[in-house]
Amino acid sequence: MSSKSSSLLVILLLLICTSIFSQNKIGHFAVGFQSGILMPFGDNKGIASEQMGISNGLSFKYFPSEHFAMGLSLRVMNNHFQAQTTANNVPITQVPFTFDFDWYPTDWRLKPYLGFGAGLSFFTVTPVAGLVNTLKEIPDTYTTPAYLATGRAGLKYQLSDRFSVHGEATYYKVAEPGEAFLWKQNDGTVYRQFSNKASFTLGIFYHFDE
Secondary structure (H helix, E strand, C coil), rough: HHHHHHHHHHHHHHHHHHHHHHHCCCCCCEEEEEEEEEECCCCCCCCCCCCCCCEEEEEEEEEEECCCCCCCCCCEEEEECCCCCCCCEEEEEEEEEEEEEEEEECCCCCEHHHHHHHEEEEEEEEECCCCCCCCCCCCEEEEEEEEEEEEEEEEEECCCCCCCEEEEEEEECCCCCCHHHHHHEECCECCCCCCCCCCEEEEEEECCCC
16 A cells, blocks of 8 residues: 555544544543342353342443443442252352443433443352362352453433433353362362353443543
């Protein structure tokens, strides 16, 4: 490609980006709190029955335009699994930390959006009587990380220039933590990884520096 053609291509790309970002105010930030229910999704890799729970979290977003956002999310998700023998109601705390990207296809006051993210999720488990780790010598309460990918869909309603409400459904795909997450019960039952998750939350966001 000649230098003239390359220059024209660069100018064209700049014009396209300028057109996209100039449709609305650019360069503003938002921080929000979201809360809702947590549901196991998919098969457990063990003979435990994982129960519903709650999901709370903070999100920080940067909007280069009204159609795109990128940011960080930190969630604290609590539920438990119920074994078939004496180890009942074992608490699970999952803390996912993700880098997120969202797309808002319209400029309506009520905006649908799609997004995805990737990061790490930290699981903390506190065993109760009847569930012991016979495969590794680790503390009774322990934490192990796992890779995480998320996909989500939601609706954003702009209440004012400063506040918006978000309703969101998020799917959490957890990679296999491996040996660090193997447990064996006294009766010989082995628990491996807990199931993937889905959350359904409502949130309020504050927008600033517009």
